[in-house]
Amino acid sequence: MAHPNSSSDTLISPPSPIHHPTSTSTSRHTKPIPLMESDLELSHLRNNTPIPKLLREASDITWQEALETTKDQVPLTKRRGGHFKLLxxxxxxxxxxxxxxxLExxxxxxxxxxVWNDIPVPTFAAILMGIGGTLxxxxxxxxxxxxxxxxxNVKLxxxxxxxxxxxKQYHCRNVEMSKVLNSRLGVGLREIGTEVVxxxxxxxxxxxxxxxxxxGTLMAIGGANPHxxxxxxLLSGYxxxxxxxxxGLVNAIWSVYLIRRFHHHDSAVVSVEPSDDIRRRLRxxxxxxxxxxxxNGVNGLVAGAASMVTATHWEGYVVLIPCIISLIMCNYFWRKKLGYDRPILDHISLAKLQLTPLTEDLQYAIAMQKALSEPDHVLPQxxxxxxxxxSMLQFIVRNRMLETYVDSLAHDKMTRGLLSEIPPTESATPGHPEYIITYDVLLRLSSSKQNHARVLLDHAVRFLRTDGVRVFTHRERHLLELSGYAVWxxxxxxxxTTSTSSMTKDLPKT
Structure with a gap:
């Protein structure tokens, strides 16, 4: 069973053809209404009492028109062996x-x-060279x-x-919209920087x-030849x-930027964020x-320097070993605690946009993590x-989880066989049929045979209790970063504004 942690993803949650958003608040996203604690949110859930965002399930930017027929659909392709994958x-x-x-x-x-840079090369050293060079x-x-x-990722x-x-250009006169877009652009710049560096x-x-x-290591086996x-x-050395x-040097420069960036964000939220729970999560x-x-930054510098030392002194490997262990731990920490999946905002109508506070999305993500991770908890109908x-498919589509859900269908042995019953569309690649999966297609599939509905329903329940919790956890991580950037x-x-006002007052009157 998946469990929520203190860190999640997406602000953009377009309405499906089944669900159209109602009116949304236009209050400032950086100074929203006071937040409720997660336990209070869940009590609202149990009492079927609407709280901001909970029943509306909109987002900070949302379509105000019916979703195009090309939206909320996931294309699959079928490979050899009957396996499906996202197109x-x-x-x-x-x-x-x-x-x-x-890699280190x-x-x-x-x-x-x-270490054994001798002529002739000892037999045991040649064997180690072969293993090390191949790896x-x-x-x-x-x-x-x-x-x-x-x-x-970078392309998207x-x-x-x-x-x-x-x-942003279209809504340049809308101050609140510009703030939300600037926040997304700022976080997007960090995302691109991380992917690139x-x-x-x-x-x-x-x-x-x-x-x-x-x-160079494999060549050392034949080191009897002077050339x-x-x-x-040269190759295995400097x-x-x-x-x-x-x-290591490039990574250290980028790490210093990140340290300063999140120090500023941390300082900004201390005195602004009204909720202790949200403030704690942000920090x-x-x-x-x-x-x-x-x-990561220190590790890169030390590992780079140690690598250069190893060219002539074996002692460099003593320093390199903890660096290798550290890099493995950093990789694990990023994948499990910092990284996230999130939908990409694209093809949205320029003319019809509307705001809701970031904190409403954050409250909703936290509440849904708790609710979905508790097997005994029943969400209000x-x-x-x-x-x-x-109802479950509507929930999945509204929360932009359809791609993740379809991917889980394709990898589950109990359900991927059902996908073969969906009529394929014309494929651009001969021998690899394509399938377009939508809400309506899944409903038709569930009604095609008596046991299909039960199989799909059981899978949807498992999906929400596991992958669904992970989706909302990733959503929280993204929302926290967006909120911190907006506050800063x-x-x-x-x-x-204060500096400009002070300078204006200090100007001599003419």
Whole structure:
């Protein structure tokens, strides 16, 4: 069973064809109505009493027109063996590979080549060189795969950023709308920076370095040849390890920026946020970012310097070992505590937008985490009826979880066979049929055979109790970062206004 933690995702929750939002508040998102604690929110849930956002399930920016027929649909493709997979990635994904944490290990693959750099090469050293060189070369496949995943994220984020800029230009006279859009642009810039520096740049430099180290280590086996000996020393020594040192420097600069950024956000929310629970969650979120940046930045610098030392002194490996362990732990911490999935804002109507406070979305995400993670808790039927597949699908679509839900259907042995009964559409790739999954398609599938409805209903319940909790946890993480940026943005605006007023008063009267 999944359990919520103190950190979640999406502000953008467009209405489905089944659900149209009602009127929303136009109060400032940075100074909203007083917040209720999570226990109080759940008491509202149990009493079926509407609280902000709970029954409305809108968001800070939402469509005010019917959703186009192309929305709320997920394209699947069928591969060999009857397996389904998503045709296109539609969300920003927390896709960092666990194996990326071992990239630093490639720098230690030349251990035997540097320590037993003798002619003739001892037999046991040649065996160790073969193992170390092969492992170092194999890490290039990890770097390539992580690069591909990160590039998809960056491509989606850049498209979203361009769309947000168009929205900001269109709503330039709407102060509140501009604040929300600026907050999304600010957080989006951090997301792009993290993807580029901590993944793409790392994959390029560390991946290339692992290839050079691996080749140099394998060449050391034939070090009896003077030319091979010299090339091996260069590749497995200074040249191969220099790339890791360069990344360490770049990563340290980016880490300093993140430390300063979240220090400012943390300072801003201390005196502004009215709820102790929300303030605590914000501060935990920002301090996690800071600690990760500190450890990651220091680790990169030390590992880079140690890699250069290993070219001539075996003592460098003593320093490199804790750096490898630290990088693995940082990778785990990011994937489990900091990273998140979230939908991408795109193709929204420029003319018809409306605001709701960020805190309403945050309250809702926290309340739903608690409610869905408690197996004995029954949500009020106006929100979701767990005995009705139609109600559960409506809830999934309203909360922009359809892609995640369909992906879980495709990977579940009990349900992926049902997807084959959906008529395929024309495919651009011969031999790989495509399937468009929508709310209506799933309802028709559930009614096609007697047991389909029960299988899909049982799967939907499991989905909400596990993946659903994770979705709202990721939603909270994103909302916390957006809220912190919005508070800091307002504080900076007030400081600027105060400074301008003081300067105006000090000007001599003419």
């Amino acid at each position: 296109h990635q539609q969300q920003f994904k927390n896709s960092l590979l666990a194996s990326v944490g071992y 290990l490639a720098n230690a693959g030349d251990f035997a080549a540097n 170092a070369l194999a890490m290039i496949f990890v770097a390539i795969q992580d690069f591909r995943l990160s590039y998809r 984020l850049r498209e979203e950023r361009e769309h947000l800029k168009r929205l 901590d993944r793409i740049v790392m994959d390029l430099l560390m991946g290339a370095g692992s290839v050079l180290v691996g080749v 091979v000996y010299k090339a091996s020393n 040249i191969g390890n220099a790339l890791a040192a360069i990344f 935990v979120r920002f301090r996690r970012f800071q600690w990760h940046a500190i450890v 106006p929100v979701i009826d767990t005995r009705s597949l139609e 943005q307002d504080q900076m605006a007030e400081i600027t």
